Amino acid sequence: MVVLALLLAGCRKLIQVPSQQDEPGTATVFSSDADAENALTGMYIGVMNSPRTLLNGGMSLYAGLSADELANTGPNPDPFRTNELTSGNIICSTLYSTAYNVIYMANSLIAGLDASNGVSPAVKAELRGEAEVVRAVEYFYLVNMYGGVPVVTGIDFSVTSKLARDPIEAVYAQIEADLADAQQVLPAGYLSTPGYPGARTRPNRLAATALLARVWLYRGQWAMAELEADTVIGCGLYQLEPGLDSVFRADSREAIWQLQPVNATLTTAEATAFDTKLGPRPGYQLTSWWLGAVEAGDQRRVHWVDSARLGPAIYYYPYKYKLTALSPVDTEYNMVIRLAEVYLIRAEARAMQGDIGGAQADLDTVRGRAGLGATGANDIPGLLAAILHERQVELVAEWGHRWLDLKRLGMAGAVLGNEKPGWVGTDTLYPIPAGDLTANPKLVQNPGY
Amino acid sequence: MTAPRLLIISWVALSSWLCASAQKLSIEGKGMTIKAVLDEIQQKTGITYWIAADISKEAPLVDPDLHHADVREVLDSCLAGTRLYYVLEKHNITIKRNPGVGIYTPVTGSITDTSGEPIPDVMISVPGAAARLSSATGRFEVPAKGFLTPVTISGPGYSKTVVLSNKRFQFVVLQPEAEELDKVQVQAYGLTTQRLATGSIAEVPAEVLENSPVDNVLGALEGRVPGLLIQQRNGVPGSSWLALVRGTRSIEEGNRMLEVIDGVPLVDNDGYMTVIGSGSAQGAYGADVLNGIAPADIESVEVLKDANATAIYGSRGANGVLLITLKKGKAGKPRWNAGVSAGIDQVIRPGKLLNTSQYLAMRREAIENDGMKVDSLNLPEGYVWDTTRSQDFQKYAMGRMRWLQDANAGLQGGNSNTVYYLSGTYHREAAVFPGVTPDDRISIFGRIHERSRNQRLQLDLSIMEHWESNRLPQIDYSVYQYLAPDAPVVDGQRWSYNGLSYLNIPATGNNSYRSSVQNSYGHLDASYELLPGLVLKSSLGYYRIGSVERSLTPISGQDPALDPTGMTITTNNSEHSEVIEGMADYKRKLGRGQFQVLAGVNWQEQQSVYSMQNATGYTSDLLMASGGGNPAITVTGNSLAYRYAAVFGRVNYNWKDRYIAEVSGRRDGSSRFGPGDQWGNFWATSGLWIFSEEPWTRNGSVLSHGKLRASLGTTGNDQIAANYMQVYSPTNAPQGYQGRQGLIPTSLPNNDLHWEYNYNFEVAMDLGFLHDKIMLAVAAYRDWTANQLVSSALASQAGQLSVYRNMPADVINRGVELTLRTVNLSRGDWKWVSTLMVTAPVNRLKSFPGLSTTQEAGKLVVGKSLSVVTGPGYRGVSVDSGLFQFRDAGHGGPDVGGNLDPRYYGGLDQVITYKHWTLDVLIEFRRQNGQNPDIIIYQKYAPGFAGNYMEGNAPVEWLNRWRKQGDHAMLQKVTEGADTIASQRMQEYISSTAKSIDASFVRLKVVALSYQLNKNWLKRVALKGGTLWLKGGNLFTYTKFPVTDPETQDPTMLPPMKTLVIGLQVNF
Secondary structure, three states: OHHHHHHHHHHHHHOOOOOOOOOOEHHHHOOOHHHHHHHHHHHHHHHHOOOOEOOEEHHHHHHHHHOOOEEEOOOOOOOOOOOOOOOOOHHHHHHHHHHHHHHHHHHHHHHHHHHOOOOOHHHHHHHHHHHHHHHHHHHHHHHHHHOOOOOOOOOOHHHHOOOOOOOHHHHHHHHHHHHHHHHHHOOOOOOOOOOOOOOOOOOOHHHHHHHHHHHHHHHOOHHHHHHHHHHHHHOOOOOOOOOHHHOOEOOOOOEEEEEOOOOOOOOOHHHHHHOOOOOOOOOEEEOHHHHHHOOOOOHHHHHOEEEEEEOOEEEEEEOOOOOOOOOOOOOEOEEEEEHHHHHHHHHHHHHHOOOHHHHHHHHHHHHHHOOOOOOOOOOHHHHHHHHHHHHHHHOOOOOOHHHHHHHHOOOHHHHHHHHOOOOOHHHHOOOOOHHHHHHOOOOOOOOOO | OOOOOOOOOOOOOOOOOOOHHHOEEEEEOOOEOHHHHHHHHHHHHOOEEEEOHHHHHHOOOEOOEEEEEEHHHHHHHHHOOOOEEEEEOOOEEEEEEOOOOOOEEEEEEEEEOOOOOEOOOOEEEOOOOOOEEOOOOOEEEEEEEOOOOEEEEEOOOOOOEEEEOOOOEEEEEOOOOOOOOOOEEEEOOEEEEOOOOOOOEEEEEHHHHOOOOOOOHHHHHOOOOOOEEEEEOOOOOOEOEEEEEOOOOOOOOOOOOEEEEOOEEOOOOOOEOOOOHHHOOOOOOOEEHHHHOOHHHEEEEEEEOOHHHHHHHHHHOOOOEEEEEEOOOOOEEEEEEEEEEEEEEEEOOOOOEOOHHHHHHHHHHHHHHOOOOOOOOOOHHHOOOOOOOOOOHHHHHHOOOEEEEEEEEEEEEEOOOEEEEEEEEEEEEEOOOOOOOEEEEEEEEEEEEEEOOOOOEEEEEEEEEEEEEEEEEOOOHHHHHHEOOOOOOOOOOOOEEOOEEOOOHHHHOOOEEEEEEEEEEEEEEEEEEEEOOEEEEEEEEEEEEEEEEEEEEOHHHOOHHHOOOEEEEEEEEEEEEEEEEEEEEEEEEEOOEEEEEEEEEEEEEEEEEEEEEEEEEEOOHHHHHHOOOOOEEEEEEEEEEEEEEEEEEEEEEEEOOOEEEEEEEEEEEEOOOOOOOOEEEEEEEEEEEOHHHOHHHOOOOOEEEEEEEEEEEEEEEOOOOOOOOOEEEEOOOOOOEOOEOOEEEOOOOOOOOOOEEEEEEEEEEEEEEOOOOEEEEEEEEEEEEEOEEEEEEOOHHHOOOEEEEEEOOEEEEEEEEEEEEEEEEEEOOEEEEEEEEEEEEEEEEEEOOOHHHEOOOOOOOOOOOOOOOEEOOEEEEOOOOOOEEEOOOOOOOOEEOOOOOEEEEEEEEEEEEEOOEEEEEEEEEEEEEEEOHHHHHHHHHOEOEOOHHHEOOOEHHHHHEOOOOOOOOOEOOOOOOOOHHHHHHHHHHHOOHHHEEEOOEEEEEEEEEEEEOOHHHHHHOOOOEEEEEEEEEEEEEEEOOOOOOOOOOOOOOOOOEEEEEEEEEEEO
């Protein structure tokens, strides 16, 4: 009888081989609200863990170099500055692969939530919305830096590793769908962690809206861009920080979405990249083109630019982020999108639709904070030029806005071709990494590489 | 009268040195006369006979059907029920007629073991009467009809004995052992014999294991098992052993065989036992998992090699299986045994190093070669230290002799229903390093075997506990031998002398490691004979390894110039495995053969949990000791679970011990693989033909045994590091996001992950000549491992840059194994038996489509061994420039050099017995290529360079360096580092094909001499038996390998030990 019982017991066990649990698997992670939120936190740490990736200072630095606002100070030419990237460039391929790594985290989060029974519907919606926002922002920068890239929304490598490049429109369609869904599911207020009241480190509905306004602007959907911008500006949650030194602080009222640094000293990647206090001269400086473009009396030239003197040379460098490893901790966050940009988006959208007065008003709001008078532009071409100039100054060394603006407006060749020797038309896109082309023969390189 | 149809095959078994009547023969036929039977006996055994003509007529015709019986058994069966009996002398049989009539008479007798000790509770049975048991004094009385009734005496632990009732009083001596060919072998889920085994099973019994003075059973197998390559990784007590059955099959995954203790698989951890053992002198592989089984508790070890033997282990059997059978007791009065031994360990063959003047000459030359000035700046150790001093740091670091001690005590006994065995062992040894580094092991083992009166129910319970405490320095002191030989006298206090810092050896000894490991083993086996021939069995097993490790790095163990702080690492590790098995075994006669079916289910669970606490920043050693102060503590941990379930079966048909066919199969599921790929089928089939049983061989009296077998089958390897699931890992960002750490998916889910498949084909032949005085076994195998799990590159868009997946790579292992056993002498008190074992393996990567996309690209070459060496093609040292030369680059990819595989290996064992003396001498030999130690010296010390911490002395091989134009040198000119070309050539040399060099050796592996003490003398001190013995291990090595030992190969690791142990074992 004992033997029979054992046999039966053996048989019953036999049919179930339970899943492995060494490190938590997908099913374990998405079994409760708390663990699912840990996966979300993991995604943000994934975004912020290494500096100079697309979402953590990489856009500000490398796209700034590729445009005409930043230059390296060392003796060797920086291929980003000289626009002479090759497909073997390690930084260029790391920007690309880390972006897809974060997309994988977002995709995993969305897939895990979809399959989960243990996560409450409310939390599911919130987390999915946040993952969609992160995914959309990664794709936004990928498509703007590399052109049409494979749109990956799943986690099955046997499928995803073999996808070919999608057209730019398809990438934007994914971005728009993600942001639109995030707008639906995210709450209006900010979710915050105990100990960090009021932090805007997790995107809310308005962050998705602001990003969507930017996307519509890039897509030439002026009315929709204006509509989304109206929502953000009109909600009353945000105001331009009167003091320019406060704009990038963790408690900035201008912030729509910020990412908190996670390194040991809690300093932003931008502050570290442009910090002069650690060496005799900054690694990067603002170009004469940018310095020359700044109007007299612009307070941003005073508050957002610092200088270092080494012998006869003076280096001017971005000083939006002021807190370095030697400073007190935890008061500056990486600003993803802020109200001033939304004003400029609406100004451009209004100008494009012929609303001269509305455009002027938005532009002057931003100029006013910088201590400048009302704009003199009063026709559409003039206003558009003024807005582009305002973006150049206001958004300097911030997320590569200058690089993206010149490209989306079709002015890269005209402006940079004039400024930079050796500029060729195909320099507007970075190369797809050589390793990816080998691993996935379906990928086609961008022209010029 | 019809002519009797005769079909007689007989053959003679191994034990030919025994008296002829004990020779075994098979005899079968129909309607044979007694004379025909006697003729056969005479022909096959040389025993003559005498039978009177009238007696011959009286004897009935018989139908003998006896296999492997001795002469007595044959005669007994032919004469049973008649009035005839026989008298068997040494070489003659006389058949006589009993004048009396068949009457019912009691037969009495006494039963003793070979030492004359009475055995109680042995079962004595005669046909037609109830079985009796022997009394406490070993006496018995059974009723027997007639004088020629067979009386069968059987007791657990003894071979079955049959006597005839032709004497009123029988002195029966039960033999504990079976003969060589018929010794019971443990196979997967059952027993077999060497004669009838259809698979490739190599057995090493306890007597042989005991002859090796080693602390790990793997060490005792070295050189003794064809097809099993054992390599000691270093000579530090307790460190890991490499054990490979028939070569490396898996490119990236586990290659360690499955280790099964009496049916309970050891926790599968690829041979590791500890978490941070690699942070000790034990080196990269830490402690060996088999340390937890005291060799003294092992009855025998079987190595299963081919698919037929291993297929029944399914997805775990691909790397071969090591079956360890623990000791069982023998019935009888309680018997005690106790033993003590003591011995010494000393390191083998450390290569010589440069002395001070040679060292300084090399350094001066290096500085001059680089065009620099020899001054106190470039050669500080030549100016600020006493250059007349020449220290032997090798002797200091590893030249000590260490004691090893063993003690054991045991008790066994029982009757035919209950047999028990209890033992306790203690082992102590120490590393030959300076300082106190004891490795203590204590083991308790108990086993009880219970049989019901009707013999149908059997229970077997065994329990073992093993404790080990090992204290070691954090690093292998062998590295200290390379300290500049004029470095100041080591006093443990100073880290610099005259302003020049050097490594303070005694102080670094404060950086200690300690492990405490407890192994627990429990096993309950129950079997019940439900119907005749049908036995149901169930088995519950448990194995646990618990270890606690503590590694201390105090301030006093670090250079004060670096302003160090103290650090501790503490780990807690627990791994356990449980197994439940149910089986049914059915045997019956089918036609003229024996049919056997085995079917069973198996379930296993394995869990491991560890935690590691890392505390840094202690500002005082006192605070560290107490755990106080304000250390920064990080705690990490992990847990791992594995479940495994299977159904298995085996069908065996044995036609008269002449033709045997066997099919086995298993379907098993493992939690390591994705849904849909968890279950796999494995099978094997084999056939065996004992052609010496055929009629046409019966005249060839030279051939006494001939067997041909072949097997074909599949197994799998599920020892994979990868997980099919998407796994999340905790983040460890220096600061959390909003104060929190999160979880990050660190791998891609791969539901297609599947085990590596292994196909095996083997053909083998066993031959015995001259009554098995010469036995030759040859096996040829071909192993083909497909579906290799390797890490392969992915496009970034997949989210991870690589994934573990099954690739269509095929690895072939083929080879020939040979065992030749000869009885050279068996006369009077002398016996001399030699055994030669040789294995010639070949390993080859047959194909690997997509190799370039994997992390093996550039390392592996299709058509070559997995251990192939690639890199710049080494072309010697230039006579003119004195630089290493390499084949010009630019011919596409790296050059392909040799490999690091053995070409052949084995052992020659000689056992000589004379009266009470036994001598066992094992010579191990290996023809192989190994890793060039010069490369490791260059890598770590770059002789000629100003060494960090003044480590930079070189082996004497550096005397053979290029010095001037025209020199034909082994090594290039020395550089101080400023010569960029020479430095670059040195780097190229390190990665070049020079890596593979001849590492062949011949080693006097074991010398064991034992003497059985005189019984009469022992009786005076109330002892029943006693043995005095002397064992030596690794006593002498012949090799051309430079710098260090050819087995460990790494000159920065402790070579194996030379051991000499003397001991006394007594029974009372």
